[in-house]
Amino acid sequence: MKTNKLVLISSAIVAVMTSAASASELRGDVDVLLEIGQGCAINGIAAAGVNKFGTVDFGEQSNLALFIDAESTRSGSAGGLELTCNTSLAYAVSLDDGVNALAGQRRVSRGGLDYVQYELYQDAARSVRWGQGPEARALTGTGAAQALTIYGRVLAGQATPAAGNYVDTVRMTIAW
Structure with a gap:
């Protein structure tokens, strides 16, 4: 009987707690x-405005008789540029x-005193100029x-100018 009362009391407590x-x-x-x-990011940078994406460094040279080739590297770290855009975004x-x-010819300059002509390309064979409008890369x-x-x-074939650091700044635009 005690057991039945205990079960009955326990059941009542559970029912009250449940309700x-x-x-x-x-x-x-x-x-x-x-x-x-929709959008893109280059090297993880998606900020509007002007950003520093990378560098094309031809190194130290003492003669411009032959072509001198270089490839872009990521700004601030090793590796190349990486562009991430939404799937299917043109x-x-x-x-x-x-x-x-000058007249569409890219040039690096030593403070406006001397110039060296160079070009930028979309392909490793350096046959497709990279520019604006029809020369943009789609x-x-x-x-x-x-x-x-x-x-x-x-x-190649340019006169070798005075020693010094020659620089240029090219603006890259990504448009969608």
């Missing part, structure tokens, strides 16, 4: 949203002629990082 718990519940849904906007990458250009995003290499060449 008390369900009486104090409130349920609802939480929506989780994510909007993916975009174009263009390069202007640089701040020292691509389609994959959603993953895509290697983006700029192939540079100092044009």
Whole structure:
């Protein structure tokens, strides 16, 4: 009899607790949203404005009789440029002629005193000039990082100017 009373009391307590718990519940849904906007990032940089993407460094040279070739490297670290754009997003990458250009010819300069002609290309064979408009590189995003290499060449047969550091700045624009 004691056992029956104990079971009966335990059952009553559980029933009261269950009804008390369900009486104090409130349920609802939480929506989780994510909007993916169209766009691209280069080397992980997606900021608007002017960014430093990389460098084409021809190194130290003492003679310009032959072609001198170089490839782009990522700014601030080893490796090449990487461009990530939304899957199926059509975009174009263009390069202007640089701040020292003359009549469409790219040139590095030693402070405006001397110049050395060079060119930038889309391909390793250095046969497709990389520029603006019809010379821009048309691509389609994959959603993953895509290697983006700029192939540079100092044009052969130029007179070798005075020693010093020669620089130019070329603006890269990614448009979609």
